[in-house]
Amino acid sequence: MNTDNKLLLEFEKEIWLYIDKDLSEERIQFWTNAISKNIELQNLLESTNSITDLYNEVSDYNLGNEIFDKIIDKAIGKKGLLFKIKNYFLHLLDQGEEHLFGKVAFASFLIICAIVVSLVSNKPNSVKSVTNVVKSEILEWDPETVDNQIKKIETLLLLAKNDKYKKYYINKIASNQWDRNTYGIENRIEKIKNDLGNNEF
């Protein structure tokens, strides 16, 4: 194999690194010199660049601003409540798998069903248990009776605070006690008389 062919094969291996300037300074200088002196190397470089240039010329892909904006809006979660909710849960779980949202949605659905069933289903009558504990007089609320009772208590309290009533009440108690005591003494005197019989003092 002659020197030129060897050089060509070697350049074929490094041509892209040369184009990228991704070789050492010395190596880039080496190839620059070699290319300037060797027509085969020049042709190879030129034909390689022509293909990539042609591709770049015809590559004019246009997504369109409207579609681009929609795509960005969806990515950042600007539109779509479900998308925001999904991204929120994915962010919380720090997972990127889409099926996790399905699991969370299913679990939420079950919880909601449980709540609805508990609300709709028959519960034990709580009124009866209340009536067992609380008297009927309270449950059968009669405002007039209750009001009268309250007034009576208020009156008694007022009287209790009144001095004359206190004296009267004390006297009444004392008088009742005096009557009981005198009655007791009379009974004893009668008994003594009976015990002594007909004997006179």
Place this chain on the structure above:
Amino acid sequence: MTETELIENCKSGDGEAFRNLLNVYQKQLFGYLWRLGGSQYAAEELFQETTIKIWKGLKNYNGSNKFSSWIFTIAHNTAIDSFRKKRNNTNETEIDENTLVISTETPDQNIIKNENITLLNRAMKNLNEKQKEVFLLRQHSGMKFKEIAKATDQPLNTVLSHMNYAVKKLRKELEVINEH
């Protein structure tokens, strides 16, 4: 605003900064996915998936590699994952030529450009999957081959080899088509 400032704003949740950031790469990114996906519809789907992954991944982007390399790596991986799921379409990407939008100045230029597109599309059908991946990634992302090797998880020499074969095949096909 610089790209770095836009990225920082995006990390804070600024959606408009994200729009401005990605707008710079919109054409190249979409073009890459269009060429890989084979149709406008497939490219839009891939672009949507890629955009979502970029938005979510920005919080972890630390600037250790170029932003363009980073987003194209995401685009590449998204496309490859998608093709693996739709295995039947991987090797048969019929380019939808009618959806190409050509912006040229004169009708004659338009005709020439359309002819070139047709020629190129036919030539690209002869590339295998790996050759096409490397060629498209290089053409659209502007990544250096060391970065492409990292993005595609292949040795550098393998990537260079794919690119060489891709360009040789395209050159040969275009010569053959032109002769006819």
